[in-house]
Amino acid sequence: MPNNKISDLGNNKNGDIMKHEVDLSDYNIRTDLTIEAIEKDATIAPSTKTYDQVRVTEIDVDEEKSKIIGKKIGKYVTIEFDDVTDKNNKDKVLKIFIKELEKFIKLDNKNDLVLVIGLGNDTSTPDSLGPLAIDGINVTNHLYELSLVDENYQRVAAITPSVMGKTGIETSTIIKSIADATKPKLIIVIDSLASTSVERLNRTIQITNSGIFPGSGIGNRRKEISLETLNIPVIAIGIPTVVDAITIVSDTINYMIKHYIYTKEHLHLPKYKLVIGNNYLKEDIKINNQDKELLLGLVGHLSDYELRSLLNDVLSPIGYNLIVTPTEIDYLIDSLASIICQGINEIMQH
């Protein structure tokens, strides 16, 4: 359990006492996914169901859990899937996304305005999910006044407030202004997120009723957009598209340990040279501290959380903790955006 201090780094056999205390409250783990945040705490048991290889996890964060994992109170649904460049797979994910999103939406009247907001920066590929999705949203608000809409279609408006670096204005200020003028009954926000897991990049949709901090994935956190700040229910839909260097390094160090233990155990087998491959991840390898420390010295003493904090200390001051994105993002982002806008359109028209 994190105590917001890293201690004992350097307390070693040589008797040196290297008391290096880092205030972890300064360290912002770069995940916007609650499913990743709860991995820190075994007492939170999410409920997971799998539909045809798509995993849906529901987490209810109450006040107590909120303090532990540092995520806001609310309901979080995470949809995890594989490749969406395959049309069948995409249709499957779309169907589940619609089913899950629908549970979040409560509207009394087709005339109630839903304001859909695409956060992010259309000129940066991994940050363009929101603006791309908005391009596909069917808007009807302006047609309502002219009675030009099929009565089955919800009243919908959509905006892309861009990012503070391009507007010079706090994104939350823009949203609040337009919400005040248009008086929506529900706000749906779409944004790119940051993950602490490469496996989840471009393969996860998070839906939550707890609101969102624009730019929390990429760049600095901005002012919150939520029921509390706007007095309007806010549903946030996000897909992780970036990781930071800390994630890549700490993932790899964990793989190294498993690889080392697996290798040591299988070294005597004749077929060893053939079988190493990715087997070390398939078998359930029991990590023991002795091996961990042998392989990695003091670094092997650290918990996952301490390792990430140390990496933050090392990388952040030299500007190396770069935010990165797999190069395949260019092929995936359109497909991901279309799942979101098609899903929203579908729900709005029945």
Place this chain on the structure above:
Amino acid sequence: MPNNKISDLGNNKNGDIMKHEVDLSDYNIRTDLTIEAIEKDATIAPSTKTYDQVRVTEIDVDEEKSKIIGKKIGKYVTIEFDDVTDKNNKDKVLKIFIKELEKFIKLDNKNDLVLVIGLGNDTSTPDSLGPLAIDGINVTNHLYELSLVDENYQRVAAITPSVMGKTGIETSTIIKSIADATKPKLIIVIDSLASTSVERLNRTIQITNSGIFPGSGIGNRRKEISLETLNIPVIAIGIPTVVDAITIVSDTINYMIKHYIYTKEHLHLPKYKLVIGNNYLKEDIKINNQDKELLLGLVGHLSDYELRSLLNDVLSPIGYNLIVTPTEIDYLIDSLASIICQGINEIMQH
């Protein structure tokens, strides 16, 4: 002088009386350029200067003229130039644009906020001038609070409110909301315009202090953005990127007449076949009504304005009065947008 009625069309030698009255107040000549609107009225004499093949025309529209030409009271400066794909030419236009725009801008204090607004639709090439220009504007508003700005740089914010067809919200509502929240001392609006002259397409910049109607060029006129509606001075910068079919047809009919008269006059010359080319436009051909009517029958009886009104009657009901754009727009729009944003950036930082 237009009297808002076309009469006598059809009053012909055969004695038929075809009284066809069209209410011209319904007919919206598709020009956003005041320099074109005044061509209807000889009593308005603009002042024109030419700098190195770039023509700058200044028109002051007072209350009286406003009624005649149907343009708002204010000052209009039009910069006409040739190709801007040539770097030298572009630099020349940029310099003159800066000089002219500067005359419109009065700011007391570097701390006064200037809000730059890029109207239009980033997914439609001829309508993307505003959003493209905004991409290049240096914004500083958010840095001002952190004292991170060189004191020579004006406080600047920038937004792209998109179009009503994509947001479902009146563009003027979005702008008013954000202006209320950010309290700018000056608003600069950038938009694509419609022209009634093919020659001016992508070769004209209009600057005015009279405000603008979003979407007046393409699609329907929306609510005005101006000092009157916002209580903040508004400078509008526009470049015509589209014409309608009426313009193309009425231009051509006028060329046909000149071509016919020229041809008739030169037919007896031995070198006739060699010289026709574009000579008919170079010589100052006197158009006489007899030839006009001979060539074009009843259509030859119509004034320019009546011809456009007739074309509107013919084309609009069948949805043919298409808005078109020359195919070279794809190569020009970036260059035009960069003149505007570079010009604004330059003025804002000294």
Place this chain on the structure above:
Amino acid sequence: MPNNKISDLGNNKNGDIMKHEVDLSDYNIRTDLTIEAIEKDATIAPSTKTYDQVRVTEIDVDEEKSKIIGKKIGKYVTIEFDDVTDKNNKDKVLKIFIKELEKFIKLDNKNDLVLVIGLGNDTSTPDSLGPLAIDGINVTNHLYELSLVDENYQRVAAITPSVMGKTGIETSTIIKSIADATKPKLIIVIDSLASTSVERLNRTIQITNSGIFPGSGIGNRRKEISLETLNIPVIAIGIPTVVDAITIVSDTINYMIKHYIYTKEHLHLPKYKLVIGNNYLKEDIKINNQDKELLLGLVGHLSDYELRSLLNDVLSPIGYNLIVTPTEIDYLIDSLASIICQGINEIMQH
């Protein structure tokens, strides 16, 4: 029937003899659609079927017809449809496109290489159909050597040779080089076309086995790509995305005549003012020469073909015969390209 001369323009009641002869072989009617070329000749009767509002016309051009209409010998299938932004409509068109394209394709063996070529310029929206379609083609040629392909999938390669203005190389030279090196058994070429009818813009697919001239729609005709020049069967698929100003003017002049006659006939009816609208196009109006000449003078004497030739004389020398595209092209081009690539992919994998 065109005799390649316009005469008698100007032979009028006043006794003037204005013998203006234009050599029509110089005049290139800007249509790449054979369905438009045959409209000049009543002796060619195309066979047309309509499936659920999609019209399919088949024209076989033999040697004799080829001379008359100036199109190459071969089979031409034209699919005409409405809007493809509607998903149902798009699916309908896709199905018919697949059915018709399949009739053109004869391959003995899945191992026979099909080379798909996307002509045009990816940086000019109306000319980007070919490159956009190629982006969606599933290529398998490189996988064949590694036996990585499902045996149902045809061997396919795809290239985008760009345009001569960007490469400095004749497009046909690039294609011939690559065809020589890869030895395809069939070539499928995709290109944007020019139309002489605004109604057909973005609403027509032409399929032919007669080959294609790159850039015949936009810009100058380049060297032919066909069975004759490459010794490989060539199927060309094209969609008209541009018209020239001549088309817009001559269309409009024809509408004016119909509008005039309709107006004259209905003027005495009390409900006249209400009913004019687009009725003049719905009724089958008989155009009589007397009315035509009354309305349009000498211009009313011209046949369609003569009118276009005159317009060419007037507009071309002054560079006004601009190539234009409706502004909605930005929304349609992706959808049109996806019909073509999906259609080809479908045929190649069964």
Place this chain on the structure above:
Amino acid sequence: MPNNKISDLGNNKNGDIMKHEVDLSDYNIRTDLTIEAIEKDATIAPSTKTYDQVRVTEIDVDEEKSKIIGKKIGKYVTIEFDDVTDKNNKDKVLKIFIKELEKFIKLDNKNDLVLVIGLGNDTSTPDSLGPLAIDGINVTNHLYELSLVDENYQRVAAITPSVMGKTGIETSTIIKSIADATKPKLIIVIDSLASTSVERLNRTIQITNSGIFPGSGIGNRRKEISLETLNIPVIAIGIPTVVDAITIVSDTINYMIKHYIYTKEHLHLPKYKLVIGNNYLKEDIKINNQDKELLLGLVGHLSDYELRSLLNDVLSPIGYNLIVTPTEIDYLIDSLASIICQGINEIMQH
């Protein structure tokens, strides 16, 4: 010095003998930069000059060095710089790029054809450098036959052969075909590269006369394009835009060691807490094996090369060795491409 075997990993105090031999010839260090490859061998001393903060390094790889560093025989010039979003900086880099590129180009005659080739994939941002640069190349080959070119301008053609995954054809096959047909006297190839250093990403231009392997940076190496394979001199210009996860991890592990040693040495100083920041990289820290092993256990025993090999063993089998790109690439790629095409254009026209 790498001996193409990693041994002794696991030979530890516990007496276990873990003889893990990996054939390094299979391990492809993902660098396309010769300046990085020579860092493995102290006997190769490059010559470096610095002009106004831009570093230019020249390396001549002869037969002997070629074997050691695994790079082809030839001359390699590397230009290293900072940010090119700043206009002044960009102009400075452009000037030096022109000066260095010029030294590689020997042409007898303005009529000699130069074929410029933009490798890579225009739909993947980090791989789009080549196609983007080609968009800006002034081509003249087609004008030469018409004598339409100013005699100062070199005969230039330009192609973008795309990538095998999109064409189904070996890129070298396409290039050879077109080279055979157009007979250039010089080929200039532009491509995105992979780096093993995050610092060099988007901040380095490499020019070489040794040819290039398409796709060596991203994806698999394809057949070589060089003087040897084409019988035409080939100049390759590349900019690193991607790194792999191995690079990020091995960089970080090295930083961790320096950080640890620095921390240990300064821990007793009162100002310690204030000064840590990035100081650990500024001071010339002497890495001793004892500290290295204390911090990192067995991993601390490995040389840089051995560490990368181990990481390759761990990450490649599980598909984790992702290729990544900093998110700022979207802002930099246009600027980098324009330096290359402007530089080439400049040299070609005098």
